[in-house]
Amino acid sequence: MPARKDPDASASVPSFYGAELRYKREAAGLTLEQLIEGSYRGISFLSQIERGERRMPVDLARHVDLRLDTDGFFERRCDDVAKARQKGYPLYFADVPDLERQATVLEEWGPLAIPGLLQTGEYFRGSIQYSVPTTSPDRVEELVSARLARAELWQRVERPRYWGILRESTLRNTPLPPSVMAGQLEHILNVIRSTQSILQVVPETTPWHPLKHGMAKIMTFADAPPLVWTESEFEGRIVDFPATVEEYRRRYDLLRAVALPPDASLSLIEAAARTYRNEAEQSEHPTSRRLAQEQSQ
Template sequence: MAKGIDPQSSVAALFGSRVRKLRLAAGLTQAELGAKAHVVASRITQIERALGAKPTFELAQVLDTILGADNLLIDMWPYVYREAFPDWSRAFMAYAERAVAIGEYAAQVVPGLLQTEDYARALLSLDILLSSDEQLEERVVARLGRQKRLASHDRPELRVVLDEAVLRRPVGGTAVMRAQLARLLEAAEERHITLQVLPFDQGEHEEMGGSLTVLTLPDGDDVAYKEGAYFGQLFEEPSEVKRLTVTYDRLRAVALPPIMSLDMIRSVMEDNYRGANVPSRSERRRLAQKQLQQSGGWKLRGGGRRIPRRGPRP
């Protein structure tokens, strides 16, 4: 342990402890390691003592290679990065990594799990607190890294309701947005991903002020998360979670069924959508109820409670 630094006090401290141990095993001084990594020796000191700015992803990669860490430092970096987030945000990300089912209503932008690299970069670049292009790229890497879960053996069922505004706001420009819509269509081909669109003509609803995510955990419990332009809140209390789960189910029920939703996405992508093919509200309700009854996934019953179907995944 480096002069009183407890590796159990934080992930950054554990990361620094590992860097120091690997450096000593390699017979390098802090100055020598800094020279090889093209940073000043004091930067290595900061990392080993968990002081100052967190290591960048690029630096973690360089140190991993120089010290022969076999991806240990690279694998630890996302957790070091997340320590900069508030407690509730870190708790939500930890829940999301374990969730067996994820339900999202996106009010303004495509959810991070389905964003393209250019779309994510355009959104993340809007943060006025960004200090450098390097920091922006770190955030892009971290966001895209979370998408790997969708291709893993324990991938969750993903149900996404996109407000029509998400499709029509050209984030990053025409080319970036067209590629993002194509990504949505591609994702919808996966059996564990369902996309629906909530059209403007549906009118007012309970979540107009922000986005909503409901996570189902392996033990069957749910947690919920609400996010707006300047806030985020995690809900774990059962009565609050149930209320938000019912809200999410209502949004699914009045959104366009998946096939019609994909037609709308294609139309917007091709820039020829005119709204003539949007069914009436009553027809959408009838189609949605039929879809939910026939679906192998979540269903509505008794006040809208969602029941995840347990069974083998494809």
């Protein structure tokens, strides 16, 4: 049996918090199962907190303080852990970047926007400009930096296997400049091909399909049950109830069936990228465009 890997308490605030939780639990002579009993959470959830991988919710912190007789320590420190994870992300999203890195498989559906892991800084910066124009320049750059930091997982040797599905309208219907969209689509092609990932597109001619009302990211792990991340305009949540996760899985599989095949999907993205690139070049060189039009007459 392999030796247990203890969390490195010096790695981060969440790791310190998790290491202290494990220390207090073991000092009390309790197993994970015994400590979690009576709460509304699962053993794997508590184990991930001890490893510094998940944020401790207040209800569970209160339960732990009561069982371990820790005088409210874990509840008081919840905010510190949340703030440490929050930089560049909304609080409800704080756990997701770590979960993405830990996953062995990532499968996501982007019905309204290109998934964050595939976005360029220019695309995300432009989306903030149009969706929340009152955001300060400093905050915009903080958000963009956090978004790009998530994409560092593409450079890892042991990165998750990735399968994404987009709706064609996310590629076509955009207020962003052609140069930005050309760079964005070229970036997607490069990431998918260089990492041997899979991407499919649901064509605009398929108006009805599974999961049409919201995004979903299914995360599969080597040593924990799968989770689903789903998000709306102002909130998001992690779904871990097994039956609900399985239903997301079933609908995602059906969504694959109505999407274009991977090769056809990349060809569609290539064609869209060329169109955007041509439009960008023509807008940058209007005189050349006028001469070309005159010569063609």
